[in-house]
Amino acid sequence: MTRPSTHPDFLWRDPGPRPSYDVVIVGGGGHGLATAYYLARNHGLTNVAVLEKGWLAGGNMARNTTIIRSNYLWDESAALYEHALKLWEGLSEELDYDLQFSQRGVLNLAHSLGDVREGRRRVEANRLNGVDAEWLDAAEVKKFCPVIDVSDRPRHPVMGATLQRRGGIAKHDHVAWALARRADAYGIDLIQGCEVTGFEITGGRVTAVRTSRGRIAAGKVALAAAGHTSVLAELAGFRLPLQSHPLQALVSELLEPVLDCVVMSNAVHVYVSQAHKGELVMGAGIDAYNSYGQRGGVHVIEAQMAAALELFPIFSRVRVLRTWAGIVDVSPDASPIIGRTPVENLFVNAGWGTGGFKATPGAGWVYADTIAHGRPHPLAEPFALERFTTGALIDEHGAAAVAH
Amino acid sequence: MLLIPCPFCGPRDETEFRYGGQAGVPYPAGETTDAEWAAYVFTRDNPKGWFHERWFHAHGCRTWFTVERHTLTQEIR
Ligand SMILES: Cc1cc2nc3c(=O)[nH]c(=O)nc-3n(C[C@H](O)[C@H](O)[C@H](O)COP(=O)(O)OP(=O)(O)OC[C@H]3O[C@@H](n4cnc5c(N)ncnc54)[C@H](O)[C@@H]3O)c2cc1C
Numbered sequence A: 001m002t003r004p005s006t007h008p009d010f011l012w013r014d015p016g017p018r019p020s021y022d023v024v025i026v027g028g029g030g031h032g033l034a035t036a037y038y039l040a041r042n043h044g045l046t047n048v049a050v051l052e053k054g055w056l057a058g059g060n061m062a063r064n065t066t067i068i069r070s071n072y073l074w075d076e077s078a079a080l081y082e083h084a085l086k087l088w089e090g091l092s093e094e095l096d097y098d099l100q101f102s103q104r105g106v107l108n109l110a111h112s113l114g115d116v117r118e119g120r121r122r123v124e125a126n127r128l129n130g131v132d133a134e135w136l137d138a139a140e141v142k143k144f145c146p147v148i149d150v151s152d153r154p155r156h157p158v159m160g161a162t163l164q165r166r167g168g169i170a171k172h173d174h175v176a177w178a179l180a181r182r183a184d185a186y187g188i189d190l191i192q193g194c195e196v197t198g199f200e201i202t203g204g205r206v207t208a209v210r211t212s213r214g215r216i217a218a219g220k221v222a223l224a225a226a227g228h229t230s231v232l233a234e235l236a237g238f239r240l241p242l243q244s245h246p247l248q249a250l251v252s253e254l255l256e257p258v259l260d261c262v263v264m265s266n267a268v269h270v271y272v273s274q275a276h277k278g279e280l281v282m283g284a285g286i287d288a289y290n291s292y293g294q295r296g297g298v299h300v301i302e303a304q305m306a307a308a309l310e311l312f313p314i315f316s317r318v319r320v321l322r323t324w325a326g327i328v329d330v331s332p333d334a335s336p337i338i339g340r341t342p343v344e345n346l347f348v349n350a351g352w353g354t355g356g357f358k359a360t361p362g363a364g365w366v367y368a369d370t371i372a373h374g375r376p377h378p379l380a381e382p383f384a385l386e387r388f389t390t391g392a393l394i395d396e397h398g399a400a401a402v403a404h
Numbered sequence B: 001m002l003l004i005p006c007p008f009c010g011p012r013d014e015t016e017f018r019y020g021g022q023a024g025v026p027y028p029a030g031e032t033t034d035a036e037w038a039a040y041v042f043t044r045d046n047p048k049g050w051f052h053e054r055w056f057h058a059h060g061c062r063t064w065f066t067v068e069r070h071t072l073t074q075e076i077r
């Protein structure tokens, strides 16, 4: 049977592994693909393989709620996420692929005086860092997002919100496909169905990975395996301060456009946007316990929907189409870990927890630079593993832990 | 949703409990280096498999206890 002519050609090859590469990236999610792309684009490194145990970008990259923003509190995070946001702003054009990047504005709601103070402080901190940020009072929130209930109800009154107008959403699959297509065009091998099962380490230096498709020698190895990083680190003989938890999301049936911004609320544990196609996309907090099971508790979804109904009474008769979970790796300070590891030439990019999608191009950029030069990129340096020993933590629980 | 066996109350719904993370993490003995202290404070096991962990029956008898749970299959033994 011939393929219908309307069907697009494949965007990348489906090669098998070669015996050796200069750089082997473990994990074919957004971060692995962005790293591969920037290794080639910024550093001319193309003898590179991305090894993915499942199918390309089928992990958290395919499961997230696609929220992009850079309004983090601390200088180190603001610099890193803003670097990413600036890249997002030119990425569709650069990759020549419509990423459906939509800067529709992100609201972070405040429901208590404490929230208000934290929000206003963050707005000021963001501005000092050159990140666009505004404070809206309740009436302004209502004007910006008419479907929110800002009435003076006792439980979770909306007392105001931070607004980052440059924040928004992008189509995660398109991002992965666009990066994959470009990495492939540079000659990088994107190898699916290839699980890394061990490392060969000689004299404290990694020399090869063992995989479900045989041994692959590697000059450098770069982990980009999100929720599974500590499993891999253990195979390489070291521990990381990471815990893996399910994080759930859901989508509703398709609706007419009702919500043209992103609404997030830490206090009531829900974040909502409306996808281009029309579904409401909703997420909440992580399930409490460690798990690799890729499903979580129904009570978490119940609590999240209760919160959504408090904020948006008009959603009361909307039906849920499907729910799912991804496995996210949470670090003690809710910030990522990027840089070198105790094993020479083995690098780590992990701990993005519930919020790494927004960082995809920025993370790939600084990680590629770190790998290429064997030392941390200046934006990545504060996020090194050593911070847990020195105590120089980047505590982003307020800006990162639950919301995205 | 997990069904968690409280040693006093029997199997109860997960929503009655608080999670306490890895069980039996020993306080470092004697002099510790910064790295050892950091490991004690920040680093816990995170296995894909059997895991000894603490649960607190917050909405029941308020006992802390240890269970062994498989972090992939959610089986408890
Ligand atoms: C429900 C949910 C909602 C989220 N919402 C947002 C959001 O709105 N905004 C935001 O910024 N972030 C969000 N995130 C977080 C974001 O998805 C992650 O931080 C980010 O995707 C992690 O990087 P990644 O894309 O490379 O991970 P992944 O896409 O998970 O990539 C890791 C890959 O490594 C592979 N792998 C693992 N082990 C091995 C091995 N041994 N060998 C080979 N391959 C291996 C996996 O199969 C996987 O494909 C959300 C996450 C979830 C689960």
Ligand SMILES: [Zn+2]
Residues within 6 Å of the ligand: B006, B007, B008, B009, B010, B057, B060, B061, B062, B063
């Ligand atoms: Zn009990």
